[in-house]
Amino acid sequence: MSTRRATSSSHVDYREPPPPRLNLDEVRGQAAREVAVRAIRKSKVQNSVKVGVTEVMPTKEPAQFLLRVADAIAETLQLQSYLFALISPPSETNRDELTLLIVGTDPEFVEGSSMLATAKFTDRLQGMIRDVSPSYYYGEDGADVHRYLATLYTPPSTPAPQTYDIPALHDILRKATFRPLSPTNPPPSSYSSSxxxxxxxxxxxxxxxxxxxxxxxxxxxxxxxxxxxxxxxxxxxxxxxxxxxxxxxxxxxxxxxxxxxxxxxxxxxxxxxxxxxxxxxxxxxxxxxxxxxxxxxxxxxxxxxxxxxxxxxxxxxxxxxxxxxxxxxx
The missing domain is CATH 3.40.250.10 (Rhodanese-like domain)
Structure with missing residues (x-):
């Protein structure tokens, strides 16, 4: 008949302690980084430029959150050229306004995007602010990150942003990053009338x-x-x-x-x-x-x-x- 050896009454817990709780600002930063990762994964390379359009979740302070996402993109793509459009849907306080942030490493791309957006959305685009961030993020190559922030007015009768605005922004970024090799040669992916x-x-x-x-x-x-x-x-x-x-x-x-x-x-x-x-x-x-x-x-x-x-x-x-x-x- 076997006997069991008495075990010590002391118990050692080898489980790791729970991670420290994040404060509200840290939670927002983590959410912004997750959106940035999703935006980068969905982006496509066009003319050696990473291009993408991403819609984020509605927040009480959409402009500040979009700027956080832009900073997270800049930290991830330090040595790459990119152009992103980030759009926040209407919030509970502003049901008829979208917030749009265009961010990129090339000022010409961002400037061109803002001009195309003004033409495409006509009187819907309001309050365009250039270089809204008080300080630029500098990558290792010394390239500035340029930002344009705007309010996109959406009347109650207008369909959801995905119906028109998202495809329109894709078209804007595509055109903004296009640089023809020669004014006498047709651009890539174009077709003659014939x-x-x-x-x-x-x-x-x-x-x-x-x-x-x-x-x-x-x-x-x-x-x-x-x-x-x-x-x-x-x-x-x-x-x-x-x-x-x-x-x-x-x-x-x-x-x-x-x-x-x-x-x-x-x-x-x-x-x-x-x-x-x-x-x-x-x-x-x-x-x-x-x-x-x-x-x-x-x-x-x-x-x-x-x-x-x-x-x-x-x-x-x-x-x-x-x-x-x-x-x-x-």
Missing amino acids: TLLSMARSQLQRITPEQALEEVTAAQENIDNAPTHAPTFIVDIRSQAQKESHGRIHGGLDVERNDLPWLLDPSEKGRRTVMAKQYDVRWIVMCQTGDASSLAAKELTEIGLLNATDMVGGFSAWKRAGLPVTMSPP
């Missing part, structure tokens, strides 16, 4: 004037073997001068090019035409030569009008084919 036209047409099933007339006639007469069983309209986006000079198509729907997406979008209930109530409408876009119509038709497909297309050769081809034309009275 390339854009080819890209648009690659996603359309374009039709000839004869096919357009056939589709419209079949839709009006409810022919069983009609190419499409949806309402079909020819949309004339030419200028008034072109219509008066070259003629019109009887029954064509006159829509200004600038108004086209809003008037034909079924979701724009306050602005759409009476025909634009459903997404399966067959919109056949027509211009004078068949170039602008391709870009316009592609835009319609992007808002969900997948049956939209355009007419090859435009009104000029329609007229050359001997199809009916209505001339304006002199």
Whole structure:
């Protein structure tokens, strides 16, 4: 029979003591560092510059917290060039104001961002303050960190910041950090007008004037073997001068090019035409030569009008084919 050796009544606790409690200022500093890490991880390198947009949590003192985040970014990216936009959503005390801080190592980038933001947000941007921090952080390379702080007014009817403001800020930073190698060479990731036209047409099933007339006639007469069983309209986006000079198509729907997406979008209930109530409408876009119509038709497909297309050769081809034309009275 085994016996147990008596153990000492003394007990040694090898557990580590709990970490000291942080005061409120230290908690805010830790939160700012965590936001800075998240902002850096989400950033992308563009033209050798780290670029990113980050929305932080709402706080009672948004400007001070954004400056803490900016300092934490500077401490982490001491030897790198960067440009960040930090945005704080409305607080309980200021429900219609966002706080925006643009921070970067290059004064030209920050200056350019502030100018683009002023132009993009027009009268919403207020109280822009340059170099708001009383002292700059100096990295090991001696580069200053420049900051612009502003209030972004948001009316109650405006959607959440993520709906428009975040993509807009991404576009602002992208443009601000772009430096063309030569004014005579196209910048990277740009497309010529001919390339854009080819890209648009690659996603359309374009039709000839004869096919357009056939589709419209079949839709009006409810022919069983009609190419499409949806309402079909020819949309004339030419200028008034072109219509008066070259003629019109009887029954064509006159829509200004600038108004086209809003008037034909079924979701724009306050602005759409009476025909634009459903997404399966067959919109056949027509211009004078068949170039602008391709870009316009592609835009319609992007808002969900997948049956939209355009007419090859435009009104000029329609007229050359001997199809009916209505001339304006002199």
